[in-house]
Amino acid sequence: MRVRAPSANTRYFEVKSLVREGNLNTICEEARCPNIAECWGRGTATFQILGDICTRACRYCFVHSGRPDSPPDPLEPLRLAQAAAKMRLSHVVVTSVDRDDVPDRGAGHYAATIRALRRKLPAATVEVLTPDFLGVEDEALATVVEARPDVFGHNIETVRRLHPRMRGAKASYDKALWLLRRVKGLARYDVLTKSGIIVGLGETNDEVVETMRDLRAHRVDVVTIGQYLQPSPKHATIDRWVHPDEFRWFREQGEALGFGSVFSGPLVRSSYRAEEQRHAAETGRGAVAY
Numbered sequence: 001m002r003v004r005a006p007s008a009n010t011r012y013f014e015v016k017s018l019v020r021e022g023n024l025n026t027i028c029e030e031a032r033c034p035n036i037a038e039c040w041g042r043g044t045a046t047f048q049i050l051g052d053i054c055t056r057a058c059r060y061c062f063v064h065s066g067r068p069d070s071p072p073d074p075l076e077p078l079r080l081a082q083a084a085a086k087m088r089l090s091h092v093v094v095t096s097v098d099r100d101d102v103p104d105r106g107a108g109h110y111a112a113t114i115r116a117l118r119r120k121l122p123a124a125t126v127e128v129l130t131p132d133f134l135g136v137e138d139e140a141l142a143t144v145v146e147a148r149p150d151v152f153g154h155n156i157e158t159v160r161r162l163h164p165r166m167r168g169a170k171a172s173y174d175k176a177l178w179l180l181r182r183v184k185g186l187a188r189y190d191v192l193t194k195s196g197i198i199v200g201l202g203e204t205n206d207e208v209v210e211t212m213r214d215l216r217a218h219r220v221d222v223v224t225i226g227q228y229l230q231p232s233p234k235h236a237t238i239d240r241w242v243h244p245d246e247f248r249w250f251r252e253q254g255e256a257l258g259f260g261s262v263f264s265g266p267l268v269r270s271s272y273r274a275e276e277q278r279h280a281a282e283t284g285r286g287a288v289a290y
């Protein structure tokens with residue numbers, strides 16, 4: 001796998017300075033995403049709201065975990081919307097850390113962010129990639145859906161068998177499926193739902209297909225599949241390097257299952273080329289592999 005280095009001939013440094021100026025976090029940096037030069041070079045980024053400390057500690061994730069020492073910043077939605085407007089984004093992707101320490105788990109902050117984006121960038125589409133809103137799932141989903149994101153994402157991350165080991169006791173495979181289905185039930189508009197699977201954590205290819213089947217059974221429209229990269233020696237070790245032919249096979253399986261869009265490839269992440277994913281699903285262009 002080869003990734004590009006940041007280049008002054010792209011928009012990379014412009015994005016970097018807007019992120020700094022807005023005192024914002026991005027999952028691109030927090031998770032050390034290998035696609036950062038490409039995505040920022042194209043003028044896109046995925047914003048991470050609700051701070052930079054996550055109250056979970058998934059075994060594959062590089063985002064800092066711990067106990068946040070401050071509540072969500074009420075001005076963050078506005079600063080994010082201003083930065084997105086300066087970046088001239090036509091599709092804005094917003095994710096967050098888990099905030100099990102705040103009563104609504106951050107749902108109100110998601111809604112405020114979507115609304116701020118609607119005011120500043122009325123023509124842009126908005127995609128959220130949310131945590132599981134532990135213990136307040138229904139109210140939290142209603143709050144987020146009421147703000148009408150165009151795409152609602154929640155990553156299942158790994159197959160059923162590995163879920164407890166990789167994600168800990170608070171997360172649940174079945175709850176992730178339930179959340180995705182519940183969004184379709186709550187939305188009074190045509191929301192796209194989306195989920196991501198990481199491979200290379202110890203799963204089999206058949207289990208990946210089984211997970212896709214579960215997602216489709218819960219009416220998920222878009223799926224992404226990408227290779228796990230171990231972010232530090234403390235994290236889960238890489239079990240295997242999935243061959244590009246296997247990624248193509250996943251894509252074919254996903255197509256056969258009826259997803260509107262399947263992005264499947266070593267460097268695919270749930271927010272990778274997110275606007276293209278949405279477009280593919282909406283226009284019925286179908287699956288793509290990288």
Ligand code: SF4
Binds near residue numbers: 027040269272
């Ligand atoms: S794939 Fe997503 S997280 Fe990675 S750099 Fe691109 S926008 Fe950021």
